[in-house]
Amino acid sequence: MADEVLRVEGLHKHYGPLHVLRGIDLTVRRGEAVVILGASGSGKSTLLRCLNFLEMPGAGRIHLEGRLVGREARDGRIRYPNRELSALRMRVGMVFQQFNLFPHMTAERNVMIGPMKLRGLSEAEARRVAAANLEKVGILEKARSYPAQLSGGQQQRVAIARALAMEPSMMLFDEVTSALDPELVGEVLLAMRQLREDGMTMLIVTHELGFAYNVADRVVFMEHGVIHEEGTPQQVLLNPQRPRTRDFLRSHTLFRLPEQMHDDPPGPFALTTREQG
Amino acid sequence: MAYEWDFAAVFRHSDLLLEGAANTFRLAGSALLIALPLGLAVAMLRLARIPVLSWLLAITTDIFRTAPSIVLIYWFFFAFPILAGVDFAGHTAVTLALGLQTGAYMAEVFRGGIISVDRGQWQAATALGMGSATRMRTIILPQAVRRMIPIFFTRITELYKATSLAAAISYAEIVQMANRAASETFRPMETFTIVALFFFTTIFCVSRLVRAIERRVAVPE
Numbered sequence: 001m002a003d004e005v006l007r008v009e010g011l012h013k014h015y016g017p018l019h020v021l022r023g024i025d026l027t028v029r030r031g032e033a034v035v036i037l038g039a040s041g042s043g044k045s046t047l048l049r050c051l052n053f054l055e056m057p058g059a060g061r062i063h064l065e066g067r068l069v070g071r072e073a074r075d076g077r078i079r080y081p082n083r084e085l086s087a088l089r090m091r092v093g094m095v096f097q098q099f100n101l102f103p104h105m106t107a108e109r110n111v112m113i114g115p116m117k118l119r120g121l122s123e124a125e126a127r128r129v130a131a132a133n134l135e136k137v138g139i140l141e142k143a144r145s146y147p148a149q150l151s152g153g154q155q156q157r158v159a160i161a162r163a164l165a166m167e168p169s170m171m172l173f174d175e176v177t178s179a180l181d182p183e184l185v186g187e188v189l190l191a192m193r194q195l196r197e198d199g200m201t202m203l204i205v206t207h208e209l210g211f212a213y214n215v216a217d218r219v220v221f222m223e224h225g226v227i228h229e230e231g232t233p234q235q236v237l238l239n240p241q242r243p244r245t246r247d248f249l250r251s252h253t254l255f256r257l258p259e260q261m262h263d264d265p266p267g268p269f270a271l272t273t274r275e276q277g
Numbered sequence: 278m279a280y281e282w283d284f285a286a287v288f289r290h291s292d293l294l295l296e297g298a299a300n301t302f303r304l305a306g307s308a309l310l311i312a313l314p315l316g317l318a319v320a321m322l323r324l325a326r327i328p329v330l331s332w333l334l335a336i337t338t339d340i341f342r343t344a345p346s347i348v349l350i351y352w353f354f355f356a357f358p359i360l361a362g363v364d365f366a367g368h369t370a371v372t373l374a375l376g377l378q379t380g381a382y383m384a385e386v387f388r389g390g391i392i393s394v395d396r397g398q399w400q401a402a403t404a405l406g407m408g409s410a411t412r413m414r415t416i417i418l419p420q421a422v423r424r425m426i427p428i429f430f431t432r433i434t435e436l437y438k439a440t441s442l443a444a445a446i447s448y449a450e451i452v453q454m455a456n457r458a459a460s461e462t463f464r465p466m467e468t469f470t471i472v473a474l475f476f477f478t479t480i481f482c483v484s485r486l487v488r489a490i491e492r493r494v495a496v497p498e
């Protein structure tokens with residue numbers, strides 16, 4: 001299908017004897033934001049890392065924009081030539097929990113380096129690209145700062161801009177707010193919601209249920225390396241069908257505020273504020 | 278009776294010391310010219326974990342690191358020309374001995390520096406789509422080298438001082454020339470005071486230079 005950005009079929013991953021991904025099937029369409037939920041150790045990070053080949057997947061196939069990644073050998077296994085993987089990684093942006101900005105470069109340089117070294121842009125062009133993307137995540141005024149001079153939330157937004165500057169077909173987010181102080185979470189989530197409104201295709205691992213509810217088109221619940229339940233945010237978050245999903249959601253909403261406290265201006269990602277339409 | 282210092286006699290033979298100083302610089306320079314690229318190359322090859330090669334390099338590095346410099350100098354001066362069927366001057370023997378030994382040290386310095394760069398940096402560079410060469414050049418090495426500057430300086434200082442061992446094969450570096458000046462002037466105390474000051478001053482200048490470089494390339498942490 002033309003509007004499929006990503007199709008994963010029967011993806012497996014072993015670490016030695018540990019069978020971490022046990023047959024993942026997942027499709028992400030263009031412009032879609034899919035949130036992955038799941039308990040610690042369920043394989044969420046492993047899945048994302050396999051999708052841009054920071055880890056080599058085992059059995060299974062990954063199609064990006066309708067094309068199989070890698071070449072199928074006689075024995076049915078898929079070979080992944082390095083050159084192809086580098087090209088693929090340019091088309092799949094990734095943002096990490098720990099930001100991983102390059103500490104020896106300014107924010108602007110962090111964003112410029114990919115376009116210059118990998119997309120062949122000139123310094124001036126790359127600087128324009130960097131400015132545009134730093135602006136998009138609301139942090140252009142920090143262009144000349146070094147990562148160590150930025151707050152966690154600012155660093156993470158620079159990291160998003162760095163990935164965006166490669167003009168990827170889709171973006172992977174792995175718990176990008178988990179390392180942030182609570183008051184800094186919102187600014188990063190807002191930048192991500194803005195991206196979604198701009199039509200970016202996104203696959204997002206997060207524990208922010210309110211964000212999932214308000215921003216995701218689809219929510220996927222992972223358990224022990226398989227997709228256990230999947231559906232719209234309303235279905236999965238408000239009306240989960242499987243007991244494991246219910247347990248997970250219960251443990252994540254144990255200490256919610258009472259509803260009336262949401263009467264005064266609710267946070268942008270409170271579970272009850274999804275705008276309809 | 279107090280010793281009467283007389284530097285004038287030594288200064289009359291300053292041409293000897295100057296020539297020696299020039300040769301010392303030349304030795305240190307040419308050894309460094311071997312050591313730095315060699316160290317980087319060996320570090321890269323060892324990190325590439327090529328089965329037999331990495332192991333061979335580890336052994337060879339250890340041999341050069343554990344041998345006393347003077348032994349290597351004798352070996353390259355007396356044994357190597359016979360084994361290799363070539364004939365070369367003292368300068369070449371010392372350059373090889375100290376260059377290879379410092380190269381072995383530098384390989385460990387580079388390797389340690391490269392390994393010390395956080396895994397997240399490798400991953401972020403890879404995730405952007407960088408191949409291993411671009412990743413090494415633009416992301417890993419710049420961070421590794423910044424951290425390595427103080428150890429570089431220590432190693433370079435060691436190398437610089439070790440050049441004086443070339444006197445043992447009568448190569449005309451500054452200590453050898455000082456010996457000659459001392460026996461001509463009968464003023465060993467003055468001569469070797471000057472040589473000590475020579476080493477102190479040059480190393481002091483280099484340390485200032487290194488500190489300036491460090492400040493220049495420093496990034497906020």
Ligand SMILES: Nc1ncnc2c1ncn2[C@@H]1O[C@H](COP(=O)(O)OP(=O)(O)OP(=O)(O)O)[C@@H](O)[C@H]1O
Nearest residue numbers: 015018020038039040041042043044045046047175
């Ligand atoms: N490099 C590795 N080597 C061995 N085992 C690994 C490796 N990476 C992950 N694992 C294991 O694979 C399983 C899945 O890990 P993964 O990081 O994908 O979980 P996760 O769903 O992202 O969890 P969390 O919410 O804690 O981030 C875990 O049991 C983990 O210990």
Ligand SMILES: [Mg+2]
Nearest residue numbers: 044045046175
């Ligand atoms: Mg994880």
